[in-house]
Amino acid sequence: MALIKCKNCGCSRVSRNGNVRGKQRYKCKECGFNFVAGDERTDEKMAALKALVIMLYSIGKCSYGMLGKIFGRNRSLIYRWIREAGLACEPITVGGEVREIEFDEMWHFIQSKKTSFGSSRPLIAARGKLSHGYSVVVMLQRSGDCTTR
Numbered sequence: 001m002a003l004i005k006c007k008n009c010g011c012s013r014v015s016r017n018g019n020v021r022g023k024q025r026y027k028c029k030e031c032g033f034n035f036v037a038g039d040e041r042t043d044e045k046m047a048a049l050k051a052l053v054i055m056l057y058s059i060g061k062c063s064y065g066m067l068g069k070i071f072g073r074n075r076s077l078i079y080r081w082i083r084e085a086g087l088a089c090e091p092i093t094v095g096g097e098v099r100e101i102e103f104d105e106m107w108h109f110i111q112s113k114k115t116s117f118g119s120s121r122p123l124i125a126a127r128g129k130l131s132h133g134y135s136v137v138v139m140l141q142r143s144g145d146c147t148t149r
Helices: 043-058 064-071 075-088 106-111
Strands: 014-020 023-028 034-036 123-131 134-141
Touching (some): 043 064
Antiparallel strands (some): 014 023, 123 134
């Protein structure tokens, strides 16, 4: 039998500590680290998988749930990977020359020539300015008892 060494400290004083994912788990007697011997989840594979998940999420085409289904991982793990990557990034600074920002699909909806929504009722879109740098758009449906001119 091959000598099992701790993946954390390299000590050979380990004991069996149950099973996980159908494989024997060990616990180091020196540092208390739990590990699975012969675990195929290498750091390089996991780093590549995380990078691919973050890339697919960042281009805006996949949700946490969809990425979880594609890669066989839990959506909360996908969320943690993306959150960690986001927190590790430099903060974005927006220059003063920016005059217009697009927010998802709503901007396309407001600027389009749609005259009805939902139950074929017309919409009212009112724009306002809250304070320097902030604006608001309120969308309402007309009530059934109003008249239009």
